[in-house]
Amino acid sequence: MMKHILYCEDSPEGILSAVHEAYTLRYGHADTEIRTEGRDAENMELFAQTTKVPLNQAHAASVRDALIRKIGSDAYDMIMYTALSNAPDKADVIYHFLVRGFANGEKTVDFYSDPYVARLRTIDRKVSRETCHWNEFLRFREHTAQMAPALMLPEGANMHTLMTSRITPEARVVVLIMPHFSDRFPEENFLIYDSVHDEAGIHAAGGSWYISQQIGRQFPEIAALTGVAETAEEEVERLWKAFFDTIEIKQRHNTKLQQSLMPLKFRVS
Amino acid sequence: MIIGENLTLEQKLEILGDAAKYDVACTSSGVERKGNGHGIGNAVKGGICHAFAADGRCVSLLKILMTNECCYKCRYCINRAQNDVVRATFTPEEVASLTIEFYRRNYIEGLFLSSGIYPDPEETVKRMLEAVRLLRVKYRFNGYIHVKTIPGASMEITQEIGWLADRMSVNLELPTTDGLRKLAPNKTRETILKPMRMIQNGIEMDQRVQQDQIHRIGVSNDGMILAGGNVTGTPKDRFRVRRLSAENEGMKNFMQQRPDGNMGRFVPAGQSTQMIIGATGENDYQIMSVTEQLYQKFDLKRVFFSSFVNVNHDSDMPQWGGRTILDREHRLYQADFLLRFYGFDVKDLLTPERPNFNMLLDPKCDYALRHLEKFPVEINRASYQVLLQVPGIGVTSARRIVAARRGGILDFADLSRMGVVMKRAVYFITCKDKMMYRINMNENTLMSYLVDDSSRFLLTEEGVQYEQLSLFDFGMGNIGQQVSGA
Incomplete structure (x- = not known):
């Protein structure tokens, strides 16, 4: 049998568009694979027919609606988390999970013995854990500099301070952590910049939040600013460090435990 | 002052x-x-x-x-x-x-x-x-x-x-x-x-x-x-x-x-x-x-x-x-x-005669070893409460097991994916009425498996009874004592 590989855009909608296409093409699920673009694109396979699937919002939406209706909102969440991960096989895992889900309904998420379900759960868990970690370990710095014009904040937004944070996540977690911080800091202007995927979550005081792509390319001065502490900020950071150092019970010193609970990769300078 | x-x-x-x-x-x-x-x-x-x-x-x-x-x-x-x-x-x-x-x-x-x-x-x-x-x-x-x-x-x-x-x-x-x-x-x-x-x-x-x-x-x-x-x-x-x-x-x-x-x-x-x-x-x-x-x-x-x-x-x-x-x-x-979470009482864990915890085993393993008559339990049938008593199975994995059983019969390979700590659980469970290995269900033998190597030397220092392991203890002989089924 000829193998069919569908390449799609690396986004939740892109992957769901390709799933829609796979169902339309009817090559047989066992002989069809979905890959995200950019991953080993030049890595040609013998005896495989490749197709590029463009993003189609309507197709993606119809798959999403069917998924929520037939497999449930838990499954939908797991698929969204998986689609935001950096797992190389995520698109194919989502596709084959959906094939099982549309056949078996809501109980599919509990099929631990199925390799695709198990894999989806593994990726989902990894992304959830990373989301929690950034909720815990992300730090904000306060800026007094004037950045209102470039930030596209609404007219009249109170701009005397802006909190920024720079993170380096493996998955595209910004969209997952913004609800938590928006709920927590309704009266702050803040910006969380993911320098790995070059995207930012932006929240205006008293308003809602949105995601902005390619901030680093469009507004390099803002991206650069997220790494900098102003003088007044250094004062607060010194206070925190003084507190942090003093609360260790020296007799219980345990660097290994500390680093297993808080991996060094979360310690941004 | x-x-x-x-x-x-x-x-x-x-x-x-x-x-x-x-x-x-x-x-x-x-x-x-x-x-x-x-x-x-x-x-x-x-x-x-x-x-x-x-x-x-x-x-x-x-x-x-x-x-x-x-x-x-x-x-x-x-x-x-x-x-x-x-x-x-x-x-x-x-x-x-x-x-x-x-x-x-x-x-x-x-x-x-x-x-x-x-x-x-x-x-x-x-x-x-x-x-x-x-x-x-x-x-x-x-x-x-x-x-x-x-x-x-x-x-x-x-x-x-x-x-x-x-x-x-x-x-x-x-x-x-x-x-x-x-x-x-x-x-x-x-x-x-x-x-x-x-x-x-x-x-x-x-x-x-x-x-x-x-x-x-x-x-x-x-x-x-x-x-x-x-x-x-x-x-x-x-x-x-x-x-x-x-x-x-x-x-x-x-x-x-x-x-x-x-x-x-x-x-x-x-x-x-x-x-x-x-x-x-x-x-x-x-x-x-x-x-x-x-x-x-x-x-x-x-x-x-x-x-x-x-x-x-x-x-x-x-x-x-x-x-x-x-x-x-x-x-x-x-x-x-x-x-708080596993339904144990203090009297299950300690008694006035045995007033201190075993430093070599966690309290749940210790409990299991003293109640071998309750084990092994069959993963595909045991109730949630019984699963919670198995060393290596926690609140989350017990819940997952109960949910996953609806989708089919579980085997050992599925359990580790569900977060069960197999190195402890393996001695106390069966899947499809079979244990993973042949194990001599004897307190001392199991103890020697469960205590990790780093602390094994403590066995003698603490005065806990300790037996030299023999090939038979690994289930390579003595088939008569092999345990299967719950």
Whole structure:
């Protein structure tokens, strides 16, 4: 049998568009694979027919609606988390999970013995854990500099301070952590910049939040600013460090435990 | 006494952070509260750790004392009255603004406020109340606040704090009255348990009002609380309302003090306590029995154990116990989880004849080895409660097993994917009525498998019975003893 590989855009909608296409093409699920673009694109396979699937919002939406209706909102969440991960096989895992889900309904998420379900759960868990970690370990710095014009904040937004944070996540977690911080800091202007995927979550005081792509390319001065502490900020950071150092019970010193609970990769300078 | 004058904020923070660090009851869990769209903050049910100190302990709250001046003479405490240490005091405004500035930067989940007692309990609590009120009212802080109850303060003021705080705790300090008399001469069991009971009653009352069981509360002249209006509670509920009033004078004012608005819950995250372990001679059985009583009789959310550190270099008291005391503390916490989440009772784990935990095995493995008649259990049939008793299976994996069985029959390979720790569980389970390996179900053999290599040498030192392993123990012979099926 000829193998069919569908390449799609690396986004939740892109992957769901390709799933829609796979169902339309009817090559047989066992002989069809979905890959995200950019991953080993030049890595040609013998005896495989490749197709590029463009993003189609309507197709993606119809798959999403069917998924929520037939497999449930838990499954939908797991698929969204998986689609935001950096797992190389995520698109194919989502596709084959959906094939099982549309056949078996809501109980599919509990099929631990199925390799695709198990894999989806593994990726989902990894992304959830990373989301929690950034909720815990992300730090904000306060800026007094004037950045209102470039930030596209609404007219009249109170701009005397802006909190920024720079993170380096493996998955595209910004969209997952913004609800938590928006709920927590309704009266702050803040910006969380993911320098790995070059995207930012932006929240205006008293308003809602949105995601902005390619901030680093469009507004390099803002991206650069997220790494900098102003003088007044250094004062607060010194206070925190003084507190942090003093609360260790020296007799219980345990660097290994500390680093297993808080991996060094979360310690941004 | 050295009074620190003109201390900078940083110096105060160092002194008062250092002074608070031995208190371990400092999680930020127990209450889920969304932001209200104004002010600052929310609370997450599971709590959030924002950092881990160099000793591996979680940093969740800004844990500080209001002041380290103290008129008490507790022998385990660095701040006792007779010590020559630098004394510092925060103003309520300093506490509030530090909390807010750290919170805005996502350093912390909220505030943990304790205090030395100076000049007396009532004045001490007044200052603490002022700081907490500033946070809630002036700064409109909606995040987590844990306030230490000061034994000896009036019920009225303690209760006022309860309406503003998420969690309160009063430290039992030591597991026995004897220990308390010896080490904390200014504190008594009574002054500790009284506020604990008051907070318990308040929480119960508040929850019942929340559940709409009692719509209106009236107070009669003799201080009895009368349930009026549409009482939907059972006769037992009504009896409890009367019991509450009989036990507690302060209950009279309880409902009247309830503030309006979003924050109007009484200690919604419940109360906790801590005990110092290793300072006095209590055994694990005594400590766990007290713990169980606290859960049952005072509805505590958590009981914490704090390994004794001899900060005052008191020659009558033990020196720092190193790994031994930390391992013991670890066993106590493991047992504490078995009580709270796994349906175990203290009598399952320890007895007066066997009063201490096995240092080589965690309490659950230890229990399983002493109850081999209950094992192995069949993964595809065992109830949730039975699964919870299997070493290597936790609350999450037990729940997953029960859910996954609906989708098909489970085998060993599926279990590790579901988070079961197979190196422990494998000796106690069957899948499709078969064990994974042939295993000699004998206490000593299993013990030798379960104790990890690093601590195996301890077997002889601790005097635990130990047998040289033979090939037969690995199931390579002796087929007659092979166990299969449940």
